[in-house]
Amino acid sequence: MKKINQVGSLITGIIWVVVGVILDFVIQLGSTYSRVGVVNWLGVDKNHPIGIAVMLIVAAILTAITVWILSYAVKRKAPKTNLHPFRGDKLAWVGYGYAMILGAGMVTVALQYVFSHQKMIASNQVALEEMAKKGGAALVFVVVLAVFVAPLVEELIFRGIILNYFFKDGPWWFNVIISGVLFGYFHVYQDFQIFALIQYSLMGISLAVVYKKTKQIQYSIATHMLNNGIAALSLIGMAFGS
Numbered sequence: 001m002k003k004i005n006q007v008g009s010l011i012t013g014i015i016w017v018v019v020g021v022i023l024d025f026v027i028q029l030g031s032t033y034s035r036v037g038v039v040n041w042l043g044v045d046k047n048h049p050i051g052i053a054v055m056l057i058v059a060a061i062l063t064a065i066t067v068w069i070l071s072y073a074v075k076r077k078a079p080k081t082n083l084h085p086f087r088g089d090k091l092a093w094v095g096y097g098y099a100m101i102l103g104a105g106m107v108t109v110a111l112q113y114v115f116s117h118q119k120m121i122a123s124n125q126v127a128l129e130e131m132a133k134k135g136g137a138a139l140v141f142v143v144v145l146a147v148f149v150a151p152l153v154e155e156l157i158f159r160g161i162i163l164n165y166f167f168k169d170g171p172w173w174f175n176v177i178i179s180g181v182l183f184g185y186f187h188v189y190q191d192f193q194i195f196a197l198i199q200y201s202l203m204g205i206s207l208a209v210v211y212k213k214t215k216q217i218q219y220s221i222a223t224h225m226l227n228n229g230i231a232a233l234s235l236i237g238m239a240f241g242s
Contacts, residue, residue: 006169009077013165016073020157021186023066027149031059035137047136055141063149070156074217077164083218090214097210097223104202112195122196124187132235139239143232151224158183158204159211159220176212180205203227 035055039046074081112119128146131138162179181197183204188196211220 006167009165009168013161016070016161016165017157017182019073020066020070020153020161023062023069024149024153024157027059027062027066027153028145030062031055032141034058035141052137052140055137056144059144059149063152067152067156070153070160074156074160074164077168078160081160081217084216086218090216090219091222093210093214093219094223094226097206097220098226100206100209101203101223101227104199104206107202108195108199111198116195120193120195122188122193122199123191124196129235129238132239135239139236142235146228146235147225147232151221151228154183154186155207155211155217155221155224158186159208160217163208163211172212176205176208179208183207 032055035051035058036046038054039048039051042048042050044050071081109119128142132142158179162182163175166175166178168175180201181204184197184199184201187200207220207223210223211217214220
């Protein structure tokens with residue numbers, strides 16, 4: 001009976017992951033095409049404030065709906081999932097998590113130099129940088145997506161769902177690795193790069209450790225936001241420096 005329940009939980013979890021990924025793409029496409037539709041309808045520049053405002057409103061609405069749906073899924077396995085008052089001892093894990101992410105980056109760079117004798121940038125990162133350099137609506141879209149949408153949605157999918165539906169009663173580290181590898185693959189599947197997979201997987205593992213240590217998803221979300229927020233500052237610098 002226990003094995004049947006584990007298989008059922010795994011299948012349900014896979015379904016929720018697929019739903020979450022689809023909703024993530026809906027947010028991106030919905031917010032982008034809403035802006036394009038409005039500026040074309042009004043006959044104004046693609047960077048017109050009205051178009052950007054519509055894009056942000058649609059992104060906020062779709063993200064709120066997605067968070068509600070995915071939170072429902074997570075709460076079925078972890079009923080106490082909610083926004084709790086922040087505690088200093090648990091907040092420290094945001095710093096530990098970010099340090100682990102930085103360490104993961106350094107490990108990846110070292111591996112690149114050892115095996116390929118050069119540093120390579122993930123295609124996903126290159127695409128974000130190219131969009132940011134366009135400035136205007138593209139920059140706003142990238143920053144909002146990276147700093148707010150991605151941490152909320154991706155943490156609910158890859159930490160909230162995977163760590164609660166996938167082998168929850170197994171070894172402590174087992175679903176942590178699954179969470180990390182799936183998170184990594186999600187960021188490289190369009191243009192697979194082994195070193196990018198390693199870096200994103202290690203980042204996912206770091207975020208999974210934060211969630212497991214604090215037992216509250218708000219801390220892995222905060223860690224993800226911190227990492228992406230600092231990275232977004234460099235994107236903004238590129239946009240205004242280009």
